[in-house]
Amino acid sequence: MRVTPAPRPTLDPSGPYMRHPLQPHQLLDRITRVQDTIVLCRLGVPRLEADAWSMSVDGLVRRPLHLTLADLKRRPRAEITSIHQCCGSPLHPEVPTRRVCNVVWGGVTLSGVLAECEPDPAARFIWSIGADHGVFNDVSCEAYVKDLPLERAADDVLIAFEMNGAPLPPENGYPARLVIPGYYGTNSVKWLSRMTLASSRAPGPFTTRWYNDPVHDASGQPTGEIRPVRSIAPESVIVSPAPGQSLAVGESIDVWGWAWADTGAASVEVNIGDGDGWMPAALEPPVGHAWQRFAASWRPRHRGEHVLCSRARSADGQLQPASGARNEVYRVPVHIA
Ligand SMILES: Nc1nc2c(c(=O)[nH]1)N[C@H]1C(S)=C(S)[C@@H](COP(=O)(O)O)O[C@H]1N2
Ligand SMILES: [Mo]
Numbered sequence: 001m002r003v004t005p006a007p008r009p010t011l012d013p014s015g016p017y018m019r020h021p022l023q024p025h026q027l028l029d030r031i032t033r034v035q036d037t038i039v040l041c042r043l044g045v046p047r048l049e050a051d052a053w054s055m056s057v058d059g060l061v062r063r064p065l066h067l068t069l070a071d072l073k074r075r076p077r078a079e080i081t082s083i084h085q086c087c088g089s090p091l092h093p094e095v096p097t098r099r100v101c102n103v104v105w106g107g108v109t110l111s112g113v114l115a116e117c118e119p120d121p122a123a124r125f126i127w128s129i130g131a132d133h134g135v136f137n138d139v140s141c142e143a144y145v146k147d148l149p150l151e152r153a154a155d156d157v158l159i160a161f162e163m164n165g166a167p168l169p170p171e172n173g174y175p176a177r178l179v180i181p182g183y184y185g186t187n188s189v190k191w192l193s194r195m196t197l198a199s200s201r202a203p204g205p206f207t208t209r210w211y212n213d214p215v216h217d218a219s220g221q222p223t224g225e226i227r228p229v230r231s232i233a234p235e236s237v238i239v240s241p242a243p244g245q246s247l248a249v250g251e252s253i254d255v256w257g258w259a260w261a262d263t264g265a266a267s268v269e270v271n272i273g274d275g276d277g278w279m280p281a282a283l284e285p286p287v288g289h290a291w292q293r294f295a296a297s298w299r300p301r302h303r304g305e306h307v308l309c310s311r312a313r314s315a316d317g318q319l320q321p322a323s324g325a326r327n328e329v330y331r332v333p334v335h336i337a
Contacts (some may be wrong), residue, residue, distance in 0.1 A: 007193075011133050016136065017171070021099040024330060025242035027258060030293070031081070034099035034163050035110070038185070039171045040086045042206070043134035050175045055159075059127070059196035062118035069175045075108045082157050082181035082289040083260045086328050087229050090210030091137060096326050098237060101189070102258070102291045105179045106162030110153050114197075114214030123197035124150055128178050128189035132246045139205050146187050147202040148180060152230075155187045156181050156288065156291045159192065180263035181289035186211050201228075207241055234261035234293065234314035235327040236268050241308070242317040246335045249300050256295040259283060261314035268313075273306040277321060282311065307331040 019039035022032070029036075050069045058064040086099035110126075130144035148157070160179045161168060168174040173190030180187050186206070199209055212226040236259035247253055255272065259265035264286030269278040281296040294310065308329045311320040322329050 005110060009046040009048055009131055011132060011134065013170060014044040014134055016043070017041040017045055019171070021097070022101070024237035024257070025239055025332075026099060027100075027237065027239050030102060030291075031164060032103060034166060034169065034172075034326075037101045037103060037163065037172065038084065038086055038099040039187060041132065041171060041190075042136045043132040043141060045171050046131040047170060048131060048175060048191060050064070053175050055176065055192045055194060057113060057117050057195045057197075057200050060120035060123035061197050062120065064115065065113065065117055067113070069161060072108050072159060072176060075112060077106060078109045078155075078158055079106045080179070080181055080288055081231050081328060082103075082156075082159060082179065083232065083291050084179075084185055084188075085232055085235075085260075087186055087211070088182035090206075090229075093211075093213060093229070094325055096328050096330070098330065100235075100237075100260075100291075105158055105160040106165065107160035107176070107179070108156040110157040110159055111155050111176070113159060114153060117197070118198050118255050119150070122199045125198050125201055126150060126153060127196040127198055127202040128192060129192040129194040129196065130189045131191040136205070139209070141205060143190060143204075144202040144203050144206060146189050147198075147207055148178075148187060150197070152180065176224070182232055184232055187230060191242050231262040232260065233325070233327040234265060234318050234320045235259070235310040236265065236310040236312040236320060237330045238270070238308055238310050238332045241332060241334050243332050246336070246337050247300060249303050249336050251299065253298050254295055255281075255298050255299065255308060255310075256293060257310055258291040259294050259310070259312040260291040261312060262289070263315040265292050265294075265312045266315045268310055269292075270296045270298075270308065270310045272296075272298045272300070272308050274298075274302060278311070285301070287317070303336050306334050306336055
């Protein structure tokens with residue numbers, strides 16, 4: 001099955017493009033402003049005109065669909081608030097990048113669109129094909145393609161055309177993109193041109209070559225198997241205090257930040273580097289896939305340099321690791337005067 005979109009749009013810029021992300025201490029807003037959201041374009045930014053754009057839904061379906069932006073907007077509008085996180089470079093999957101934001105997405109549910117197409121029982125994956133094309137890491141790509149297991153196409157997965165109530169900016173996928181709350185951003189294909197239902201995983205470097213993690217057994221040894229980078233692992237960042245901040249000994253300080261995980265964060269502990277070890281933080285309950293605020297109060301007793309950090313545990317029991325992973329603990333050095 002060919003996955004080439006036609007005709008090919010102009011890319012501006014062409015080639016990898018990203019926006020420098022906010023640092024954790026800049027994540028002060030619960031909902032990230034659109035201009036501050038992360039931007040990751042592996043091949044470039046297609047410049048699409050809404051009037052000329054449409055997407056098809058085809059493959060193993062009884063009724064293929066052809067949807068314009070007006071068609072999408074005529075359907076019941078759905079809205080979800082969700083963390084949106086890049087897993088980092090597919091060439092360096094263990095390096096933490098902390099490219100994350102929390103966004104309100106508006107659009108239509110993928111499940112509603114799928115119900116209209118009447119999928120064949122043999123369909124197991126939804127291939128999503130973007131309008132971008134080009135070269136990444138010396139590999140030529142006809143299009144950016146990802147696949148989603150059909151069982152994850154629950155009611156919170158959107159074909160989104162809005163971010164925080166406004167049309168998507170070109171770099172975030174205008175006119176329409178996929179949004180899979182709780183999955184790393186790489187799965188949420190921008191500039192959708194086609195969705196194809198298939199019985200197998202999609203071919204292409206972004207599914208078969210990059211974005212696959214080695215699986216480890218209970219003792220930490222690699223099993224030789226790989227797992228697609230999908231579900232977001234538990235993570236937390238301290239927003240305040242900021243790195244390098246000077247604090248007064250004996251004064252009460254509110255250590256706060258955000259925690260998240262695909263299954264929701266169940267608990268957060270903070271370590272204030274004052275010899276007290278890990279202590280529990282107060283944590284908001286999970287709501288959908290939005291990030292959750294945590295806070296702990298601390299009265300520094302010793303002058304000098306301290307390193308603060310936090311670690312989240314997900315509802316399915318995974319603990320944010322100290323090192324060696326994209327979700328490793330984030331450390332905040334502070335000075336106590
Ligand atoms: N078509 C297409 N979709 C894409 C990408 C891309 O390069 N092309 N990048 C992916 C990656 S790696 C991430 S992290 C998110 C980023 O979405 P954003 O730029 O809107 O934040 O989009 C994903 N969807
Ligand atoms: Mo990404």
